[in-house]
Amino acid sequence: MTQKEQKSSGASPQESVLAIINSKAPFSSSHGKDALDVALIFASFEQKVSLFFQGDGVYQLMDKQDGSLLGMKDYLKTFSAFEFYDIEDIYVCQQSLVNRQLGEDFHIDNVQVLSSIEFGLALNRHQHVLRF
Amino acid sequence: MAIVLIFQDKIIPTDKHGYLLDHLLWQRELALVMANHDDFELTDAHWEVINFVREFYLTYNTSPAIRALTKAMKAEFGAEKASSRYLYKLFPEGPAKQATKYAGLPKPARCI
Secondary structure (H helix, E strand, O other): OOHHHHEEEEEEHEEEEEEEEEEEOOOOHHHHHHHHHHHHHHHHOOOOOOEEOHHHHHHHEEEEOOOOHOOOOOHHHHHHHHHHOOOEOOOOOOHHHOOOOOOOOOOOEEEEEEEEEHHHHHHHHHEEEEEE | OOOOOOOOEEEEEEOOOOOOHHHOOOOOOHHHHHHHHOOOOOOOHHHHHHHHHHHHHHHOOOOOOOHHHHHHHHHHHHHHHHHHHHHHHHHHOOOHHHHHHHHOOOOOOOOO
């Protein structure tokens, strides 16, 4: 019985409400900015949000980019404010990095690089998934 | 109901709620004019928040909603000034909303 309690109490904090998958490069479309807006709105209402980056979405985490050079709002700067929104679970797909020959020079801390299997498992721990 | 904001003989473009359209036009004296339009007095305590919100925007490219604002202020000023109670006392119409206005920033999209 103790085991069972432990199991359930161990599982519940991992069960998060919302996963947002970013699958598009940052400034070629509005997908990334839209995903960020949704994440911040949910977080402002104290809903636990996790961010996932895969495919071309991994480019959103790369350092030394500036959207303002393209005349766009550089929304990537807002990523550094995640701690104030309690957005702590940030996952990136390792295979997507490898496929694009990208290193792990992210412009924010706290990014967890996961294998495809781990990435899928982490995604599974969420009740809702939105893909951008 | 739109008020034309005139500062140093120039019309400063604002949105219909009186927020600056270009945050780079902001300066301290302009904030005083804006507050004056609203019959709102800015004390040192107000300025502390206004400057903080402006700094937040310049760093993170977004106006903080109330929850993020209190959390960020806690790191800077300590717990006593980082409560929404304290902030609402200073800015009864909503701290994030009012402080961003006098800081010359866009109205936060996430309205609380």
